[in-house]
Amino acid sequence: MNDLAPLPNRGCQDTPVLKERGQREVFCGLTGIIWLHRKMQDAFFLVVGSRTCAHLLQSAAGVMIFAEPRFGTAILEEKDLAGMADANEELDREVDRLLSRRPDIRQLFLVGSCPSEVIKLDLERAAQRLTGIHGPRVRVLNYSGSGIETTFTQGEDACLSAMVPSLPDTDAQNLVLVGSLPDVVEDQAISLLERLGISDVQVLPGRDAAHDPAVGPNTRYALLQPFLGDTAQALERRGATRIDAPFPFGDEGTTAWLAAIAALYGVSRETFEAVTAGPRARARKAIAVQAEKLRGKSIFFFPDSQLEVPLARFLTRECGMEAVEIGTPFLHKGLAAADLALIPEGPTISEGQDVDLQLDRCIAARPDITVCGLGLANPLEARGLTTKWAIELVFTPVHFYEQAGDLAGLFSRPLDRKRVLRLHPNASAQEAPA
Ligand code: SF4
Secondary structure (H helix, E strand, O other): OOOOOOOOOOOOOOOOEEEEEOOOOOOOHHHHHHHHHHHOOOEEEEEEEOHHHHHHHHHHHOOOOOOOOOEEEEEOOHHHHOOOOOHHHHHHHHHHHHHHHOOOOOEEEEEEOHHHHHOOOOHHHHHHHHHHHHOOOOEEEEEEOOOOOOOOOHHHHHHHHHHHHHOOEOOOOEEEEEOOOOHHHHHHHHHHHHHOOOOOEEEEOOOOHHHOOOEOOOEEEEEOOOOOHHHHHHHHHOOOEEOOOOOOEHHHHHHHHHHHHHHHOOOOHHHHHHHHHHHHHHHHHHHHHHHHHHOOOEEEEOOOOOOHHHHHHHHHHHOOOEEEEEEEOOOOHHHHHHHHOOOOOOOEEEEEEOHHHHHHHHHHHOOOEEEEOHHHHHHHHHOOOOEEEHHHHHHOOOEOHHHHHHHHHHHHHHHHHHHHHHHOOOOOOOOOOO
């Protein structure tokens, strides 16, 4: 590979969406704290929740924490849940204790959970009250990561959209990249833009509160992640305008994403070619190695991370795979339009989940790879299907040119593993590629 297939007419843009609203199998939005706390160096995420919430965070973050963590759980005990104690007073006390012990904290997020929602603890008012006490040194915001309201990546959307109203105003023309990426990947993106001659690039979220972007009517923003629909709306309420583009996965997605920004800034074709030719060639070469193993293979996406549509575009167009079903928890048709337009017609596009019905469709289709959450992977493997954990796609650096080969490799490795286990049935899972 990588001669790209010709552009389809409207691709899957007009494909009717199968909407399902049954039982779903996906993490709650608290999970986003794992990558957000690493990104925002002066933030603390205080989950107001139960021991279950604390366990979820602790196990998702890994058991070893060597530095003082920047997230924690204010546990709602039975007397709180029964209304026998004033949860607001206890919360104020906990926050006092935390902020006096940790002067490095400049942003405090009160994160709602299922239990705090059930007892109707008003965290918005709590955040306003605590801002009155601890501001302006500490900015206190709130959002919900509850499993009743949010899935997996929606936690980041809820967090960033909560930040938007507090961003400084500007009338200046500026470019804001929206979404939390590992620093090294973010630096690559900014470096490419600077070499195109586009400076004054800011990122939401900033690495600390002092580096959060300013927003106003002359702000243009480009999303880095497809799951930021509420954040996009919040930015537009502040007058910002979205730059429409496919998401920057793979060679094609990254090039189209950069090209959309370059067009807005009047970058010449020659400059664009000069800046992108080298990294594009590296990306194509790295993808081609993996595409050898992926070409002609079928893939089925269960709804999980909301990355499913752009990843299906990457895998079908750049790796030669065939998508059977592209399931996503929510389909922001506006944000996904550019990617949908590039996916050849054919796959079922589904939104939401009725897990039993979807399992039936998957088992009947017998795809070569199934992308799903941890809870579904083992039962599907037991039925002889090859699976890929969706959560890895969020925790692994996969955006932009330099990560394009690794992204394709995430999908070829389960096939390698299956092949090794077939050839050596006694090999342990540890000996086979993950
Ligand atoms: S927020 Fe809800 S779904 Fe998430 S860990 Fe807590 S109780 Fe479980």
